[in-house]
Amino acid sequence: MEKLKFAIFGTGFWANFQIPGWQELEGVQCVAAYNRTRSKAEKLAQTFGIPAIYDSPEALIANEDLDFVDICTNAETHLPLAKMAAEHGLDIVCQKPMAPSLLESQELVSICSAQGVKFFINENFRWQAPIRKLKEVMDSGVIGTAFKARVSFCSAFPVFDNQPFLAELDHFILTDIGSHVLDVCRFLFGEAQSLYCTTRRINKNIRGEDVANVLMKMQNQMTCFAEMSYASKLEKESFPQVLVSVEGSRGSLALTHDYTLKTTTSGGTVSEVIRPKVYPWADPEYAVVHSSIVDCQRDILKGLKGGEAETTGADNLKTVELVWKSYESAEEDMLIRLD
Structure with missing residues (x-):
């Protein structure tokens, strides 16, 4: 079965656990990493074997053949990054909190619905x-x-x-x-x-x-x-x-x-x-949290493949x-x- 290909947007603290969480699962592969500071993306890519590195999200989406994006950046960037991905027909997984306000969160859900793309929150607790x-x-x-x-x-x-x-x-x-x-x-x-x-x-x-x-x-x-x-x-x-x-x-x-x-x-x-x-x-120190990332992402992967997912x-x-x-x-x- 062909793997779903995705890019990670943001290579900070939590990306170091979400990426290996995805790598515990069959049928999914991270093929590109974006961070506005390129050296941080390079470090994460080297650690987890990610082949492509970008410091421009626009360039990443234009050049890579993706099924979905995993947004792991600060909350204030979630809406513009998700909107960009949705307009290119890509499904979206997003870190919590969804956005920095209720209004922006409502807008994000509405955009994904209007574009007909799947949208999930990596809510693992x-x-x-x-x-x-x-x-x-x-x-x-x-x-x-x-x-x-x-x-x-x-x-x-x-x-x-x-x-x-x-x-x-x-x-x-x-x-x-x-x-x-x-x-x-x-x-x-x-x-x-x-x-x-x-x-x-x-x-x-x-x-x-x-x-x-x-x-x-x-x-x-x-x-x-x-x-x-x-x-x-x-x-x-x-x-x-x-x-x-x-x-x-x-x-x-x-x-x-x-x-x-x-x-x-x-x-x-x-x-x-x-x-x-x-x-x-x-x-x-985070064992109970990090193990739940795998289970959450397993459920999200099921949703990305057309099944029912919780978050x-x-x-x-x-x-x-x-x-x-x-x-x-x-x-x-x-x-x-x-x-």
């Missing part, structure tokens, strides 16, 4: 092995009907050390880790009916907020509390895990540190460790809406009702 297992156990009915949940990503990990640009964002934690956490909430519990959000900036050396708390009433009537922080010095560091607790009518689930899933019913508590697959190219642009737009409605709630100090 819902593909973490412990999260998938929690969903499986919850859906089995063992804890009955879920009525309350807490989804937590609270850490003191020095994220600005390897991604310094994050310190310059006017909107930080909700657009960054919040895009992941709120998508996990949607994956586990469905769509939100209303939300109330508070934010704070604890680290005075950054521009945006580094703490956010979002209380949601879901359409299924359960309550979901999503909390995220990069200012939390806790007894046990959980980075990069998402911790989850779910209470149901017949029991509860707790996804705790070290990938431990605890299921409690009237019969007692059963614990299971759900370890992620560890790849040789993965950073041990389409249209689906992820609902997560983007939660992010920006959370900002609206925090700015106005008000409950936001969602359509």
Whole structure:
């Protein structure tokens, strides 16, 4: 079977994990790399055996025979790069957040639809092995009907050390880790009916907020509390895990540190460790994240080949809406009702 050929746009931090993630899969090949700083593209290409290098996206698209592009640049470049690709009939995979605003995200989805190209977001947190297992156990009915949940990503990990640009964002934690956490909430519990959000900036050396708390009433009537922080010095560091607790009518689930899933019913508590697959190219500190990149991209590849995939642009737009409605709630100090 002929491989789908793609180009990577952007060769920064995350490209070093998305490219080997694609290389774990059959039926896909990266044939070109673009970065505005050519030397960075050359370095990535040498590391991963990418044959063509460009410092012009226009030249890359004009010269290469592609099936899709993988956009792994800063959010403000996503719309113009995706528009260029869509106008050339190329399918698109894009890093989260989709765009730097809700309006631009809506425009991006609309452009891809109008051009008839497939559009996916590389939203991988819902593909973490412990999260998938929690969903499986919850859906089995063992804890009955879920009525309350807490989804937590609270850490003191020095994220600005390897991604310094994050310190310059006017909107930080909700657009960054919040895009992941709120998508996990949607994956586990469905769509939100209303939300109330508070934010704070604890680290005075950054521009945006580094703490956010979002209380949601879901359409299924359960309550979901999503909390995220990069200012939390806790007894046990959980980075990069998402911790989850779910209470149901017949029991509860707790996804705790070290990938431990605890299921409690009237019969007692059963614990299971759900370890992620560890790849040789993965950073041990990000193991659960990097393994989920492979699973997410496997699902996207299925979508690129004509099947159903979870993280389409249209689906992820609902997560983007939660992010920006959370900002609206925090700015106005008000409950936001969602359509």
